[in-house]
Amino acid sequence: MSCNTIGLGLVGFGTVGSGVWETLQRNGALISNRAKGTIQPEVKKIAVRDLKKQRDTKAPAELFTTDWQAVVSDPSVDIVVELIGGTTTAYDIVAAALKAKKPVVTGNKALLAERGESLFALSKEMDTPIHFEASIAGAIPIVKAIQDSYVGNEINSMVGIINGTSNYILERMFDAGLGYDEALQEAKDLGYAEADPTLDVNGWDAAHKAILLATLAYGFTIDPKKVYVRGIERVRRTDIDFATKLGYIMKLLCIVRSNADGSIELRTQPSFIPKQHILSNVNGVFNAVALHADAAGDALFYGRGAGQGPTASAVVADIIETCYATQESAGNRGFLPYKDSGEVVDINETETPYYVRFQVTDRPGVIAEIAQILADAGIGISGTNSPIDPNNPDAEFVQLVFLLHTCPFGQLRETLAKIEALECVTERPTVFRIENI
Amino acid sequence: MSCNTIGLGLVGFGTVGSGVWETLQRNGALISNRAKGTIQPEVKKIAVRDLKKQRDTKAPAELFTTDWQAVVSDPSVDIVVELIGGTTTAYDIVAAALKAKKPVVTGNKALLAERGESLFALSKEMDTPIHFEASIAGAIPIVKAIQDSYVGNEINSMVGIINGTSNYILERMFDAGLGYDEALQEAKDLGYAEADPTLDVNGWDAAHKAILLATLAYGFTIDPKKVYVRGIERVRRTDIDFATKLGYIMKLLCIVRSNADGSIELRTQPSFIPKQHILSNVNGVFNAVALHADAAGDALFYGRGAGQGPTASAVVADIIETCYATQESAGNRGFLPYKDSGEVVDINETETPYYVRFQVTDRPGVIAEIAQILADAGIGISGTNSPIDPNNPDAEFVQLVFLLHTCPFGQLRETLAKIEALECVTERPTVFRIENI
Numbered sequence: 045m046s047c048n049t050i051g052l053g054l055v056g057f058g059t060v061g062s063g064v065w066e067t068l069q070r071n072g073a074l075i076s077n078r079a080k081g082t083i084q085p086e087v088k089k090i091a092v093r094d095l096k097k098q099r100d101t102k103a104p105a106e107l108f109t110t111d112w113q114a115v116v117s118d119p120s121v122d123i124v125v126e127l128i129g130g131t132t133t134a135y136d137i138v139a140a141a142l143k144a145k146k147p148v149v150t151g152n153k154a155l156l157a158e159r160g161e162s163l164f165a166l167s168k169e170m171d172t173p174i175h176f177e178a179s180i181a182g183a184i185p186i187v188k189a190i191q192d193s194y195v196g197n198e199i200n201s202m203v204g205i206i207n208g209t210s211n212y213i214l215e216r217m218f219d220a221g222l223g224y225d226e227a228l229q230e231a232k233d234l235g236y237a238e239a240d241p242t243l244d245v246n247g248w249d250a251a252h253k254a255i256l257l258a259t260l261a262y263g264f265t266i267d268p269k270k271v272y273v274r275g276i277e278r279v280r281r282t283d284i285d286f287a288t289k290l291g292y293i294m295k296l297l298c299i300v301r302s303n304a305d306g307s308i309e310l311r312t313q314p315s316f317i318p319k320q321h322i323l324s325n326v327n328g329v330f331n332a333v334a335l336h337a338d339a340a341g342d343a344l345f346y347g348r349g350a351g352q353g354p355t356a357s358a359v360v361a362d363i364i365e366t367c368y369a370t371q372e373s374a375g376n377r378g379f380l381p382y383k384d385s386g387e388v389v390d391i392n393e394t395e396t397p398y399y400v401r402f403q404v405t406d407r408p409g410v411i412a413e414i415a416q417i418l419a420d421a422g423i424g425i426s427g428t429n430s431p432i433d434p435n436n437p438d439a440e441f442v443q444l445v446f447l448l449h450t451c452p453f454g455q456l457r458e459t460l461a462k463i464e465a466l467e468c469v470t471e472r473p474t475v476f477r478i479e480n481i
Numbered sequence: 482m483s484c485n486t487i488g489l490g491l492v493g494f495g496t497v498g499s500g501v502w503e504t505l506q507r508n509g510a511l512i513s514n515r516a517k518g519t520i521q522p523e524v525k526k527i528a529v530r531d532l533k534k535q536r537d538t539k540a541p542a543e544l545f546t547t548d549w550q551a552v553v554s555d556p557s558v559d560i561v562v563e564l565i566g567g568t569t570t571a572y573d574i575v576a577a578a579l580k581a582k583k584p585v586v587t588g589n590k591a592l593l594a595e596r597g598e599s600l601f602a603l604s605k606e607m608d609t610p611i612h613f614e615a616s617i618a619g620a621i622p623i624v625k626a627i628q629d630s631y632v633g634n635e636i637n638s639m640v641g642i643i644n645g646t647s648n649y650i651l652e653r654m655f656d657a658g659l660g661y662d663e664a665l666q667e668a669k670d671l672g673y674a675e676a677d678p679t680l681d682v683n684g685w686d687a688a689h690k691a692i693l694l695a696t697l698a699y700g701f702t703i704d705p706k707k708v709y710v711r712g713i714e715r716v717r718r719t720d721i722d723f724a725t726k727l728g729y730i731m732k733l734l735c736i737v738r739s740n741a742d743g744s745i746e747l748r749t750q751p752s753f754i755p756k757q758h759i760l761s762n763v764n765g766v767f768n769a770v771a772l773h774a775d776a777a778g779d780a781l782f783y784g785r786g787a788g789q790g791p792t793a794s795a796v797v798a799d800i801i802e803t804c805y806a807t808q809e810s811a812g813n814r815g816f817l818p819y820k821d822s823g824e825v826v827d828i829n830e831t832e833t834p835y836y837v838r839f840q841v842t843d844r845p846g847v848i849a850e851i852a853q854i855l856a857d858a859g860i861g862i863s864g865t866n867s868p869i870d871p872n873n874p875d876a877e878f879v880q881l882v883f884l885l886h887t888c889p890f891g892q893l894r895e896t897l898a899k900i901e902a903l904e905c906v907t908e909r910p911t912v913f914r915i916e917n918i
Contacts, residue, residue, distance in 0.1 A: 067633045067776050077700060078632050147815070164818050173815025177630070183777035185622070185630030191816055193614070193622030195515050196504045196797030203918050263514060264820040272828035283838060283911060286866060286882050290836070297916060307824035309831050316836050316915040322783075323918065325759055330779075334918065339504050340620035340784060340794040342767075346759075347780030357777040360633030369811035377806050378584070378610025379628055381601050383701040387744035391709035394746050399727070399753050401720060429723060445723050474720060478753040479734060481640050481760065481771065 050367045051088040053115035053146075055137050056127030057108075060151060060178070061090070062101035063356030064125065064363075075364060077382035082375060083367040088120040116140045123366050125359060126150040131158050138174065142166045147369070149362040151178030151355055154243075157252035161265040173369070175362035180253045181206050181331040183354035184347040185361070189335075190260045197337035199261040201301040206253045208329030208349045209237045209244035210276045210296040214314070215327050217284045218293060224279055236329050247275030247296065251312040254298035257333070258310050262302060266310065274313040292316040293324040392454025397426065397478040400460070402444045405468045411444065414463055421459040424449035441470055447478070487804045488525040490552035490583075492574050493564030494545075497588060497615070498527070499538035500793030501562065501800075512801060514819035519812060520804040525557040553577045560803050562796065563587040568595050575611065579603045584806070586799040588615030588792055591680075594689035598702040610806070612799035617690045618643050618768040620791035621784040622798070626772075627697045634774035636698040638738040643690045645766030645786045646674045646681035647713045647733040651751070652764050654721045655730060661716055673766050684712030684733065688749040691735035694770070695747050699739060703747065711750040729753040730761040829891025834863065834915040837897070839881045842905045848881065851900055858896040861886035878907055884915070 054061050065087060068075070076084065090103060091112040109115065116124055116137065124141035126148060128134055134155045141148045143166070150156070156163065156176055167174050177187040181204070190199060205211055209231055216227040228245065231237035243249045251273040255266050276296050287294050294314050301309040317324055322344060326332040331349030336342050348354035368377065404410045411430070418425060427447040448456070460473045491498050502524060505512070513521065527540060528549040546552065553561055553574065561578035563585060565571055571592045578585045580603070587593070593600065593613055604611050614624045618641070627636065642648055646668055653664040665682065668674035680686045688710040692703050713733050724731050731751050738746040754761055759781060763769040768786030773779050785791035805814065841847045848867070855862060864884040885893070897910045 063776070071633050071635060071775070074635060075632055078628065161818075164816070167813065167815060168817050171813050173813045175815050183774075183780060185626055187816070188625065188630055189622055191515065192802060193625055193798045194794065195512055195801045196508050196794055198508060198511060203916070258825075259818060260816060262820070262823055263818055264823040265818050266823075266825060270825050272831075280911070282880055283836075283913065286836070286838065286880075287913075289866065290864070290882075290884070292836075292915070294913065297918075299916065299918075303826065305824075307826050309826045311828060311831065314913060316913050317918060321918065322762055325762065337620075337794065338508070339500070339790040339797070341788070341791055343620060343782075343784030345780075345782060348778040351778070353776040354778055357631065357633055357774065360776070361630045364632045365629060365814070369814050371811070374806035374808070374811065376604065376608050376610045377802070378604060378612050379601070379624070379697060380605050381598075381696060381700055381702050383699070386699055386701040386703075387742075388695075388703060388707050389740065389744050389746045391748060394709075394748065399720075399723070399729075401723065427727070429726065443719055443723075445727075447727070474717070476720065476724075476731065476751060476753050478729070479640070479736065481734075481736075481754060481758065 048082065048371060049084045049086050050370055051120040051122045052085055052125055052363060053089045053118060053121035053123070054087060054125045054127065055091045055112045055115055057090050057092045057099065058127070059352045060355045060359065061127045062099065063352035064359050065101055065103055067356045067360050079364065080376065080380055080382070082371060083364070085363055085367050089115045089118050091115045112137050113140065116144055116146065121146065122370060123147050123149060123363060125363065126152060129154070131155045135159055138163055139166060142170045142172050145170055145172050147172055147366045148174045149359055149366060150174065150176050151359060153179040153249070153252040153256060157255040157268055160259065164265065173366065175366055176256070177362050178355050178358035180256055181333060182347065182349040182351065183357045184331055184333065184345045184349065186257070186333050186345055187260060189345065194337050194340055197339045199302070200336045200338060202257055202261065202333055202335045203323065204254060204257065204298040204333040205295050205323060205326045206298055206331050206333065206349060207244055207250040207296055208331060209241055210250065211326065212236045212329050214276060214279065214294055214296065217279070217281065218288065223281050245275045245277045247273040247312045250296060250298050254300055254310060254312055258300045258308055261300065262308055272311040272313070276314050279314055287316055291319050293319050295323060392457065393452055395450050395452050397450050397480070398448040398456060399476045399478055400446045400448060401474040402463065402469055403441050403471045404444050405470060406439065406442045407468065410468045413466055413468065414444070417459060417462050418446070418448070421455060423451050423456065423459060485519065485808060486521045486523050487807055488557040488559045489522055489562055489800060490526045490555060490558035490560070491524060491562045491564065492528045492549045492552055494527050494529045494536065495564070496789045497792045497796065498564045499536065500789035501796050502538055502540055504793045504797050516801065517813065517817055517819070519808060520801070522800055522804055526552045526555050528552045549574050550577065553581055553583065558583065559807060560584050560586060560800060562800065563589060566591070568592045572596055575600055576603060579607045579609050582607055582609050584609055584803045585611045586796055586803060587611065587613050588796060590616040590686070590689040590693060594692040594705055597696065601702065610803065612803055613693070614799050615792050615795035617693055618770060619784065619786040619788065620794045621768055621770065621782045621786065623694070623770050623782055624697060626782065631774050631777060634776045636739070637773045637775060639694055639698065639770055639772045640760065641691060641694065641735040641770040642732050642760060642763045643735055643768050643770065643786060644681055644687040644733055645768060646678055647687065648763065649673045649766050651713060651716065651731055651733065654716070654718065655725065660718050682712045682714045684710040684749045687733060687735050691737055691747060691749055695737045695745055698737065699745055709748040709750070713751050716751055724753055728756050730756050732760060829894065830889055832887050832889050834887050834917065835885040835893060836913045836915055837883045837885060838911040839900065839906055840878050840908045841881050842907060843877065843879045844905065847905045850903055850905065851881070854896060854899050855885070858892060860888050860893065860896060
């Protein structure tokens with residue numbers, strides 16, 4: 045199959061737009077390899093509000109325009125990538141692209157949750173797709189999971205932590221004892237909350253995503269006015285303290301669930317969940333969606349829900365999927381290796397810390413002998429443990445544990461062979477790696 | 482776009498094969514809706530070893546044959562689904578299908594890890610795909626994540642818990658104090674370990690999956706002989722006890738990592754990980770893959786790695802993706818609503834337990850008054866908490882917390898309005914739902 049250049053028109057070149065540009069530059073060769081050389085996405089035009097604005101990301105000046113319509117109508121633009129946010133101009137851009145039969149990639153949750161009904165109708169009428177992976181939970185591929193990976197499943201329920209700002213604020217109220225205002229200020233200072241965090245803390249950012257999740261899973265658009273939404277803005281320290289005392293954590297949860305009669309439950313609100321639940325470990329600005337599906341059972345997707353790289357990752361995935369669909373023939377969409385060979389590092393060269401256990405005769409000098417061999421090999425000891433069994437203080441053998449600092453496995457193997465040769469060591473040493481993942 | 486019937490040929494009708502059949506029957510209408518009515522997968526032939534075997538899943542007798550070649554060569558079969566396992570006959574089946582230019586869907590990790598080089602070469606030569614989502618981590622869509630969702634990312638590392646049998650055995654050794662043999666026997670009794678669990682406990686089932694993960698992420702096939710593999714079969718109670726004492730959990734981990742020079746690290750072994758790491762919460766027969774990618778950052782995928790439903794879920798996803806690719810035109814591959822409307826349950830009808838906090842005047846009888854109103858409404862109390870502030874024992878107001886049993890939100894609202902009207906209640910009651918997710 046020959047290689048097709050596919051023209052991209054970006055509308056918006058802020059954090060996400062420039063992230064998309066950088067990702068395509070940095071990993072262009074890799075993307076081309078994975079696509080078996082069949083596609084070559086190329087940014088042809090970029091619409092921005094202000095041409096004179098200083099930007100860290102450099103793209104050729106001739107790509108820029110202040111006129112989004114020039115991007116949509118440019119004959120070299122095959123795919124329109126809407127990244128300006130909002131529900132007015134963004135609506136016009138998406139509608140214009142669809143009418144021109146140009147597929148749309150967007151990360152605009154508010155647009156699709158508020159005005160999805162008419163945009164999806166237009167998408168259907170024009171037989172032209174809207175892709176929106178980036179609009180829910182950033183880099184977490186939850187849209188593709190529901191649409192493609194769980195295509196054979198009835199989705200019974202989804203529980204999402206899908207607003208990183210709220211999650212950060214609640215975590216700090218729990219873990220650092222902060223009040224709501226302090227935690228919000230800290231989130232702003234660290235760039236985790238925007239200057240105007242209204243849509244985050246009033247729950248609507250999460251609710252827009254939950255509406256889209258429900259639409260994806262259950263197939264109908266939902267009037268946001270019918271959806272129950274409560275944000276974290278009135279969460280008080282008193283309730284955090286009671287939650288802690290009672291064994292709960294508070295999370296801003298989106299709950300989407302289908303009932304036996306086909307109706308669905310859909311709500312967004314700060315909720316108490318048991319401290320031991322896996323979702324209670326979703327901290328900081330991370331997002332997660334736990335779902336239950338009739339064939340697949342329980343699953344959880346966890347990752348970064350916002351930020352330049354994660355959002356760009358999702359936008360690029362949608363761009364590439366859209367590129368595939370522009371091909372005349374689907375070709376081989378399975379995996380194919382794209383390198384003839386590569387190097388797998390010899391296990392002896394791989395390094396981690398280790399746990400090593402020796403069974404030794406209980407006599408004076410044993411620890412010193414072993415420690416000396418480790419010292420001679422230059423392997424550091426970070427801890428030892430050699431308990432006396434209280435039920436058997438006179439046991440013939442003792443278990444002696446060393447935690448060792450990072451060294452190559454080959455070096456450890458050679459050293460352990462010397463230790464094993466000691467007369468006091470009565471069986472082959474046991475080794476496990478400690479993974480600081 | 483018109484609807485295309487796509488013929489499936491199943492080779493193998495055991496646990497997974499019959500699960501695929503049942504999923505296609507049960508959710509056929511849903512699949513068709515999600516595919517916008519453009520495709521209609523239909524099982525045309527099924528190869529089995531023994532026609533007379535009693536099967537719980539009933540498929541029409543005329544579909545069955547004992548001759549896999551009759552399935553592959555049947556003109557009504559467009560896609561061959563290989564579900565017999567093993568690396569010999571399965572190889573012949575996959576090769577024959579590719580030579581006939583029929584796309585293959587398989588869940589056979591051993592086949593692709595051991596003989597992937599020649600099968601992928603054939604896939605390339607014949608321009609015919611092999612799809613294998615079900616071969617790694619069951620229902621977790623990790624293949625699609627790497628290939629499609631993270632197509633724009635360099636994958637820096639993947640850490641997988643991808644053998645449920647081993648994970649179950651290790652968990653029981655940790656939590657129930659069982660020895661290895663006891664835990665293995667329990668896993669067999671519960672159906673979590675096969676009668677011959679060799680490939681699970683010696684690490685090779687996990688290693689095959691790790692090899693495929695590395696091939697997917699880094700683009701070259703890997704000789705299994707060059708891969709370091711150690712299973713759980715020699716894990717001893719002593720080491721479990723030491724791990725617990727030292728603050729670690731032991732998991733059978735697959736580690737795949739790229740180095741700056743392009744070489745990769747690839748190993749499978751029981752490893753110590755810190756007890757507070759998110760992977761230490763992956764229990765029972767569940768699988769998880771934690772990955773780090775350059776744009777997306779950290780992510781975790783968690784779900785069922787084996788079993789009829791989860792594996793069938795992945796096979797069906799591959800079948801549908803392959804069906805799309807058989808279409809003459811890609812059409813609209815974005816999401817489209819497929820129902821005009823649906824019912825969102827009124828928030829007043831949704832039910833959970835609740836946490837309710839009242840600020841009240843500190844005088845005798847307050848708790849009785851509130852409890853009586855709850856009792857009159859038929860709302861049960863599962864707990865109360867009304868601490869005296871030791872720093873301020875004579876405070877004018879007291880915070881009074883009730884944990885309430887499940888009831889409709891509307892009923893709670895009405896009841897709280899009555900309580901709020903009490904003279905002793907000094908501010909609006911605070912309510913949070915307790916989600917028993």
